[in-house]
Amino acid sequence: MNPTVIGLIVFACALGGALAGSRLRRWLPEHHVSDDSRDTVKLGIGLVATMTALVLGLVTASAKNSFETLDSTVKHAAADLLAFDRALARYGPEAAPLREELKRAVAVKIEMTWPSDPGRAAQLDPVATTAMVETLMERIAALTPHSESQRRLQARALEFGEALLGARWIVVAGAGTSVPPPFLVILVLWLTITFTCFGLLAPHNPTVIGVLVVCAFCVGSAVFLILEMDRPFDGLIKVSAEPLRYAYARLNR
Structure with a gap:
């Protein structure tokens, strides 16, 4: 899922719902937008808006926790890598080729996970480098300690x-x-319903329309950030490569 595209879709659905609600209000009979009717609609949409806010908060927390776990x-x-290299260094000259x-x-x-070419996507398949590390460990196990x-x-x-x-x-x-995509579809549906009711209840003037545009943008941005954090090695928000680059620069010294 492309976070930018999904964020724009959420923005468009929310804003479209608000504009549709505003237009629908003009067509409804007067008694449908009376004070009693408006109060009932406010209660219902308050429930939907609260559930939507809770779900957005939970999804944000989940994506953030997953991102922080990978960052950690x-x-x-990186710390284990430096300790690995130092153990080989202290072993003696026999381990010098293994350090290389x-x-x-x-x-x-590093190049596979954080490509130097911005146009390349991260390749997280560990098979190639895992084989290299496993071969290295076999060679370490084959060393003959003398003390x-x-x-x-x-x-x-x-x-x-x-x-x-x-x-x-x-x-x-x-x-x-x-x-999951079905979860995202339901969330967008709830947001569209919420903004449709906002448009239905709000007066039609430039200030209200401007506020609804800003609110729709904020909701779309929130979904964009959630999906960005959900792709920890691609996009704008990435797990930093600096710890591994720092460790790499100090290997074999």
């Missing part, structure tokens, strides 16, 4: 490698959309 996973992966291999795998992963210290460092390096592999799958699992 990337930061922890680790740095190459990290470079590939208890090297044995501990070998075990720690393998632990950090497993942690990195786990982080990759967490990123892949968490990068999928958490906003």
Whole structure:
């Protein structure tokens, strides 16, 4: 789902509903817009507006939590990466080629997830880099420690490698959309009904129309932000690559 397109659709539906309600008011008989009728409509639309606001709040919180979880996973992966490299460095010269291999795998992963070309989409399929890390771990496991210290460092390096592999799958699992299309359709329907009633009850003048346009824009922007956070590695709002770039710059030193 393209967040910009969906946001514009929400804006258009909300504003269209408001304008339709304003036009409908002119056609209705006078007793349909009497004070008693207006009070009843206000009660009903107040309920729908409250439910819509609650749903928007819950979806926003869910998208934000998912985004923050992935951001935290990337930061922890960067820390594990540096610890992984330092364990290999302390192991001794035998692990020097493995450190080079680790740095190459990290470079590939960064370029796949955060492409240097803005026109390319992020590739979250971990198969290619996972194979590189698994091969690296097999080579680490094949090392022959000559002391208890090297044995501990070998075990720690393998632990950090497993942690990195786990982080990759967490990123892949968490990068999928958490906003089902049917849910979004129902939300847009509720918003359209709400704005239609706003137009039905409000007087027809430039000030009211301007306020309804601003409100429709705000609602469309909210949906846009929710869907942007729901794509943590694409679009305007992304999980930062800086922790991994920082770690990469300090590998093999």
